[in-house]
Amino acid sequence: MASQETVVRTDRPIVVDATNHIAGRLSSNVAKLLIRGNRVSVINCEKIMMSGTKSNHIKEYREFLEINSVINPKHGPVHYRRPDTIIAKMIRGMLPYDRKPSGKESHQRLRTYIGSPKELKSLEKIQFEKAKIKKSPSNYTTVGELCRVIGWTE
Numbered sequence: 001m002a003s004q005e006t007v008v009r010t011d012r013p014i015v016v017d018a019t020n021h022i023a024g025r026l027s028s029n030v031a032k033l034l035i036r037g038n039r040v041s042v043i044n045c046e047k048i049m050m051s052g053t054k055s056n057h058i059k060e061y062r063e064f065l066e067i068n069s070v071i072n073p074k075h076g077p078v079h080y081r082r083p084d085t086i087i088a089k090m091i092r093g094m095l096p097y098d099r100k101p102s103g104k105e106s107h108q109r110l111r112t113y114i115g116s117p118k119e120l121k122s123l124e125k126i127q128f129e130k131a132k133i134k135k136s137p138s139n140y141t142t143v144g145e146l147c148r149v150i151g152w153t154e
Contacts, residue, residue, distance in 0.1 A: 011039075013040060013041045013123070014039065014040050014041070015043060016125070017126070017127055018043065018047060020049060021127070021128065022049055022131055022132075023049065023050050023090060026087075027090045027094050030091050031094035034095060034106040034110055035095065037106075039111075040111070041110075042087060042091075042110070042112045042113065043120060044115065045087045045112050045113060045143060046115070046142065046143055047144065048087060049137065049140035049143075050141045051139075052141070054145065057146050058146065058149050064077075065079050081150055082147060083144055083152070084113055084114050086147065087143065091112075092107050
């Protein structure tokens with residue numbers, strides 16, 4: 001497994017296997033790769049871990065789902081329920097998406113997937129050692145579990 005320091009810019013996408021990674025740390029590492037000009041594909045988004053209690057995550061996301069516009073729901077925030085789109089939006093929040101054109105260009109080089117697609121299976125996958133979980137997986141909540149509770153149907 002290569003670390004983020006050894007990754008250089010290539011024409012092929014950098015494939016990140018997100019299994020057992022903490023969501024925020026993974027997102028910041030992927031954002032750094034995108035800002036450097038790399039194309040990044042994140043696979044297994046449903047297996048990304050979120051630290052904290054499951055009930056707390058569910059309560060916070062349900063409160064977020066209640067936010068909408070009084071005039072028209074199209075004007076309110078979009079509430080994603082799929083793991084790949086939630087992670088893509090989390091990574092987008094770590095890019096200068098609204099402030100610089102380079103942020104939008106960086107976000108366009110990002111691809112997130114549920115599971116592992118056929119065209120990426122042959123490529124080498126990297127993991128970020130600093131972003132991996134340290135404790136037992138039972139202490140974390142996966143993004144897939146959270147999404148199933150809030151309305152994601154596979």
